[in-house]
Amino acid sequence: MDDAAKLKEFDDRIARGEIFEPKDWMPERLRKQLIRMMSQHAHSEVVGMLPEGNWITRAPSLRRKMILLAKVQDEGGHGLYIYSGVESLGVRREDLIDELHAGKAKYSSIFNYPSLLWSDMGAIGWLVDGAAIVNQTTLAKCSFGPYARAMIRICKEENFHKKQGYEILSTMMAGTPAQRAMAQDSINRWWWPSLMMFGPTDKDSPNSIDLMRWGIKRKSNDDLRQRFIDMTVPQAHAIGLTIPDPALKFNKETGHWEIGPINWEEFFNVINGNGPCNKERIAARKHAHDEGKWVREAAVAYAQKHSSLERRAA
């Protein structure tokens, strides 16, 4: 069968709503797109450990500390699942990590913002994980088996993350004036970046076309963003938080909340390495990786030594 016939068959499978697996034939362009998208996702989980990891040692109670630590640990676990999923496409985790450290691979730009207050742990859990859930719930229905299965498992944990974030903020909003001011400051800083997490507006999203054609993306960036806004605005109001958007208004006819313009210049600036923490995030990851080199080498040397000893004994 020639490539055109294979492609036709693949398109038909997708049209029938079938799931495809790593060993199945797939268009090379799609394989590349999947590797790019999934590795970005895995990198985001791992880099995403940093802004929250920043507060584990300062969490204000033992209960909060344990919840936060468990959450950040989950993010590491998500990174592992997704790296394993992307390895099924014939790439190695080490190479993907090298690309991240060399600045060739991207990760979610939201993690290039600093966590300045404890209430940021609330904002990240509620807004960042909340946005991730909206994205990932549709990815859980995507056509690539390993990705869809990873998303189902990950979404369950993300729901707990979102809940703990909202609980941090609602407790603070019911607290002292200083606590309320901190919670509001966090929303002021994290609201717009969390809307940017859905990516550029549809007309500026070059990778979306292939991914939608082959059933990886099932909803457009703008649709998902709107779903998130509609869900989140009432939650903010319920605990007395103000959304930092003077243009925000509810359209009774459409039933949607309408927002003011997103600052896409800021978005592209952060994507291109000029966010407040881009350099620090990559430097921290690279430092951990470089400092850990001798440990990984020791583990490999031990495994080789002992597998050959065992072979000799056998």
Next chain:
Amino acid sequence: MATSNNAALFDFLLRLGDDQLVLGQRLAEWCGHGPILEEDIALANISLDLFGHAQAVLNLAGEMEGQGRDADKLAYFREAIEFKNCLLVEQPRGDFAYTIARQIVFSLRAYLLWDELTKSSNETLAGIAGKAKKESRYHVTHASEWVLRLGDGTADSHARLQNALDEVWRFTKDLFATDAIEQQLADQKIIPNLGGLYGKWLTMLQELITKATLRMPDPGMFMQLGGRTGKHTEHLGHMLSELQILPRSYPDARW
């Protein structure tokens, strides 16, 4: 004046709980910075177990004290000199070899100690020990596997771990330091006699270290003491200033 049994148990529980809290905090510092992603997850998991033990033990300590302090009050509103953890756990995290050397030395003793404490006549303590014993068995396994890998890995890893073991060794006597309070609790059958712990620990550790092609540190080395009586190294104060910052800054706030 003789110390009441509750006061003695309070003191003992602070030693036990503070060890868990302070080491949990040190291990949490690795989160996001481990040598490999799997290790970020493992160290966070161990840290999480330790915080769980600390919370349970310090809550019980507060009950024994009878002044209305719970685990959070004890964790967040004491000065360094009121902490009773051993010196070993408050040392900075160092490199991965230092962390592993500390983990094996600490976890092996913790496992043996929890095992003994399952026999405590205080049912709450015995219950905590039963759960903690299972978790600390995993901590021992984790650390042992790394002792073998680093000890018998490359020349570099061998040298680093040997050096780390030599570094932590001066705090091992403090880890096992005992006094009249423990004796009183043992005499009153509240906790078992812990005198046999050190011997068992040394035998198990020696076996592992030999298997990992390492050598035992110099037994004649000078030993630092003081943790159990609140005479700490300077590192503890800095750790506490980070740990306690929010509740100390906003004492009326609930989080």
